[in-house]
Amino acid sequence: MKKKEIQLSRMWKYFVDATAEIIEEEGLENVTIRKVADKAGYNSATIYNYFSEISHLIFFASMKFLKSYTDEVAVYIEKGKDPIEKYLLAWECFCIHSFKQPQIFNAVFIMDLGDQPEKLLEEYYKIYPADLINIPEELKIILFERNVSKRGRSFLENALREGYIKEENVDAINELTILIWQGMFTNILNNRKSYEFQEAVKITMNYITEIVHNANLFSFKKYDHTNQQ
Template identity: 20%
Template sequence: MGITERRQTEIENIKKKIIDAANEILISEGYENLSIRKIAEKIEYSPGIIYHYFKDKAEIIKCIVDIGYKNILKKIGTVPVDKENTDKTLILVLRAYIDFFLDNPGQFRAILMNDINEVQDKVNILEKGIAKKRKSMEKLCELISLCIEKGKFREMDVELTAQIIWTSTHGLISRLIIEKDIPEEQKSRLIDHHFEILINGLVKY
């Protein structure tokens, strides 16, 4: 490895250390209590070093959201598309999404249950045309379109349907995270019934 490559690796390692520390503070103390000073104290760097790599805490938050978004896409991307049972594929994708956040409740609370201005352009999903901006919404729309083509679902506005499915699923996740003492059996019943209601509202009779 040459000098340039070593330097680049060093830069990436420092940036990761900063992002990881910020993520820990974000989850444990909330966005309002996140600061460059606290990040610096946690990793025993000077604030000046952090400012050398990031303009401000907003830029750090955006990096955290980007990483989380990539992990979500990776998670749902592992679900194979069964073109003969597209409705089942849709459920599996949404289950993977639910599982991801139930495994990472702190990040869901910190970012998606708070109104953080700096990341709204990365997490908002209700505007018209959002499927062209969000890979996750694009994938959901593709699955709904496949369900319609295969005669599983009736004709409908695909993007609006994706937005409602997404928001209702977010609502379920938020309650499962807030009410953290719910037994696993009850969680499973709630998730199963969530999908039963969603799919019954979309099927073509």
């Protein structure tokens, strides 16, 4: 690593770590550029030499809180005997952690980050490669994908290749699963329901499991967006 890159990485970490401390102490909603600058020991203008907007800084700091999820999802998936079980277990792990930390998961997977958010993921793991230790290679490909739909489809494509689901049902299963998760996640994020996270996980996984296990009994008609006025 060149001297300039080392310096860049060091400064980058100062600001990300300072943001993570504020999230831990005051909550994500209380992060401001000024607070980050004060905690890191620099002025606010310096931050913009490394981050184009505060949402990127919050994203990188939130990624540090995802380590427990990325470590655990590999363990969950390993329990699955076939692609369908692995898909359901991956979703169960995602539900558990996203419902426990809705603000963090919103910052990482939902919040508008501008163009090419996947590049932010690559940048994060370049600076924090230790976060990928003990992560299986096939799972790393999915972890580098921020889009929840694409992450889910990766598991379903394995199930399709092994004949567990029909090709015409892949997109429908994926979309319905995400819609169910999003509905519960939005309720929790916006405090619309007073579920304990364990109850929220149970309800969500019951619906997702029913859809996946009964998918081949139905013929889903794909919605054609191009025909809508």
